[in-house]
Amino acid sequence: xxxxxxxxxxxxxxxxxxxxxxxxxxxxxxxxxxxxxxxxxxxxxxxxxxxxxxxxxxxxxxxxxxxxxxxxxxxxxxxxxxxxxxxxxxxxxxxxxxxxxxxxxxxxxxxxxxxxxxxxxxxxxxxxxxxxxxxxxxxxxxxxxxxxxxxxxxxxxxxxxxxxxxxxxxxxxxxxxxxxxxxxxxxxxxxxxxxxxxxxxxxxxxxxxxxxxxxxxxxxxxxxxxxxxxxxxxxxxxxxxxxxxxxxxxxxxxxxxxxxxxxxxxxxxxxxxxxxxxxxxxxxxxxxxxxxxxxxxxxxxxxxxxxxxxxxxxxxxxxxxxxxxxxxxxxxxxxxxxxx
Ligand SMILES: Nc1ncnc2c1ncn2[C@@H]1O[C@H](COP(=O)(O)OP(=O)(O)OP(=O)(O)O)[C@@H](O)[C@H]1O
Numbered sequence: 015x016x017x018x019x020x021x022x023x024x025x026x027x028x029x030x031x032x033x034x035x036x037x038x039x040x041x042x043x044x045x046x047x048x049x050x051x052x053x054x055x056x057x058x059x060x061x062x063x064x065x066x067x068x069x070x071x072x073x074x075x076x077x078x079x080x081x082x083x084x085x086x087x088x089x090x091x092x093x094x095x096x097x098x099x100x101x102x103x104x105x106x107x108x109x110x111x112x113x114x115x116x117x118x119x120x121x122x123x124x125x126x127x128x129x130x131x132x133x134x135x136x137x138x139x140x141x142x143x144x145x146x147x148x149x150x151x152x153x154x155x156x157x158x159x160x161x162x163x164x165x166x167x168x169x170x171x172x173x174x175x176x177x178x179x180x181x182x183x184x185x186x187x188x189x190x191x192x193x194x195x196x197x198x199x200x201x202x203x204x205x206x207x208x209x210x211x212x213x214x215x216x217x218x219x220x221x222x223x224x225x226x227x228x229x230x231x232x233x234x235x236x237x238x239x240x241x242x243x244x245x246x247x248x249x250x251x252x253x254x255x256x257x258x259x260x261x262x263x264x265x266x267x268x269x270x271x272x273x274x275x276x277x278x279x280x281x282x283x284x285x286x287x288x289x290x291x292x293x294x295x296x297x298x299x300x301x302x303x304x305x306x307x308x309x310x311x312x313x314x315x316x317x318x319x320x321x322x323x324x325x326x327x328x329x330x331x332x333x334x335x336x337x338x339x340x341x342x343x344x345x346x347x348x349x350x351x352x353x354x
Contacts, residue, residue: 018044023080036062039243051229054239069097106179108189115175116163123159148177169200241297248323258325258333263340
């Protein structure tokens with residue numbers, strides 16, 4: 015049984031221009047001890063989906079449909095208090111910027127102490143000891159706990175945010191773009207620490223990122239989102255080496271490898287659709303170099319292959335050939351010319 019199973023989740027935001035369908039087909043699984051990457055361009059609904067798992071959503075958001083089953087219980091429809099009770103203890107969140115995780119006016123060690131005492135019910139001495147242990151665990155010198163967040167480098171702040179998320183030994187850590195603001199070398203160091211701790215503690219991680227090279231570096235499984243919908247998922251190896259959705263094929267061309275510099279980068283021309291008026295059919299069709307008339311008329315279902323590799327594309331059967339074509343940057347240039 016999965017630790018977390020999200021099925022057909024739909025979340026709307028009320029906006030002046032009408033309902034914005036931020037998540038429409040949110041389906042993903044996180045197994046015990048797994049690192050799952052949730053990847054897609056900015057604005058495709060990753061943060062909305064990830065945040066929703068903690069029960070903390072903006073005031074103008076509504077859950078329209080679906081299930082969020084955590085440890086066998088559907089959290090949707092449960093009292094918010096019950097859901098909130100899981101926060102920190104069972105599910106913890108590392109926000110996009112560590113400046114959001116850390117209060118700038120309190121010393122870093124004191125903030126960790128507070129989580130341990132208020133949320134974890136620890137006494138002063140025990141919390142103190144655990145704070146030092148957490149600092150060491152993420153590669154920080156415990157003596158620096160007396161400093162304020164601005165005295166830390168970006169990488170150190172992100173380590174502190176990870177330590178805080180691990181404080182009460184949760185089963186699931188949701189990390190939203192945990193390394194985006196950092197330079198590539200520090201990114202690797204922080205990801206190494208995250209991966210090492212994950213393996214040591216057996217915690218599950220849902221890692222939200224726009225950068226597919228981050229996914230390739232640390233994730234066991236990948237879930238690809240486009241325009242509010244999950245369009246592909248499977249093991250990192252299957253999805254990255256034999257992608258079945260053209261959007262994933264495009265994403266793999268658009269980022270440099272974290273380990274190997276070089277290679278031609280070919281961004282996907284155009285941008286995601288307006289989620290207040292999502293297009294009919296496949297939402298990626300207007301940017302897809304392989305789109306057929308059917309793609310613009312009918313929504314492709316998310317079909318799961320026997321090996322668990324799922325994709326929502328009418329041309330999935332042709333994926334090996336399309337994937338070869340997609341490696342040629344001119345395939346994507348043609349889309350931009352034809353879209354222009
Ligand atoms: N509170 C809100 N009210 C209205 N619309 C919102 C709100 N928050 C996000 N959105 C919109 O919902 C869509 C999904 O946003 P979301 O932040 O979940 O995407 P994302 O993939 O995480 O992008 P990013 O990486 O930029 O945060 C976007 O169109 C965004 O503009």
